[in-house]
Amino acid sequence: MILKSQVEWALHCCAILAGLPEGRYLSTKALAEFHGLPKEYLSKALQSLSQAKLVESTLGPSGGYRLARPTAEITFLDVVEAVEGKERTFACSNIRANNPCRPEGYCEAGPCAVARVMWDADEAWRAKLRSVSLAALVQTLEQEIPTTLWQSSFQWVLKRAG
């Protein structure tokens, strides 16, 4: 079990979009070039973000994507769920119901103990992801990336933002 590579791409793309000036858009092409990724496939990840209403898109020349909400109101969990789906990582098939000793017509109440533990762990994972916003990510990046690289990257992006 491993997350799709699209999750990583989506997060990095959001980090770039987070630094975009108000009202500007950045195209899939630019994002793909910046990250060295296949443009066509990256667009799938961005479509997922678009469907989840995390980003807005515009067509035509100088079109592309921009964040749909303030960076403080978009969390890692939002992005991960947009790409991976909101389903829990553990699916309970309720196999206890196959117990041959189970009396006829017996009906279990609530989810089984195994599923509860797995779901608790899943929730802990989600809570951690929910606790980090894009704003926090950008702040971290700004601190640890060399200023020259940060600025040149910003210029590079700005040049292609419509």
Added chain:
Amino acid sequence: MILKSQVEWALHCCAILAGLPEGRYLSTKALAEFHGLPKEYLSKALQSLSQAKLVESTLGPSGGYRLARPTAEITFLDVVEAVEGKERTFACSNIRANNPCRPEGYCEAGPCAVARVMWDADEAWRAKLRSVSLAALVQTLEQEIPTTLWQSSFQWVLKRAG
């Protein structure tokens, strides 16, 4: 991204094995019948547990599996990692290295900020799984399963344990 169904099976099987008297073994066939699962495929999950040294196996008639350690010393995480592997759920391909603005020969120090967040979440998930032992699971089950069902199941298993 969703965990394999084998994880669920392995956990339920461990719960059964946890209730087995000292020195007895339970076969794949019995475990498969009890849970209503395909015997052949279930054996794959048990093999994983065996390779992880969580269970011991014996051949011949009245052979099968038993836990290799006390129930208090086997956690959910042990079982999950035995089946799913110990790799982290998020793989960082270090795409920041593709930044076209990156100076020649520039070398990043440490994992990127995105990966750190994802790995923190992964660790929170694992910590939760690590905090629940098989002993705790058995205790929970014993409390919430009707006594008659509990005992008849125990008898059913004991009858087939070699």
Added chain:
DNA sequence: GAGAGACTACTCGGATACAGTCTGTCCGAGTAAATCCGG
């Protein structure tokens, strides 16, 4: 020079192939129990 209309080029979005992993099945090597035979 200004405005309206047509055109162009670029964008996103969905529909379409390829690959890898998960799921499910099969058969063989090995061993503990049961059986049989001799003492």
Added chain:
DNA sequence: CCGGATTTACTCGGACAGACTGTATCCGAGTAGTCTCTC
């Protein structure tokens, strides 16, 4: 009746197909900007 060798039947373990999700790609619908022509 007891002990040992043989047989047997049952187990695990690895090797072998099918289905589904993830990966990668292509092409069409639609729009913002640009250009041109007319007034």
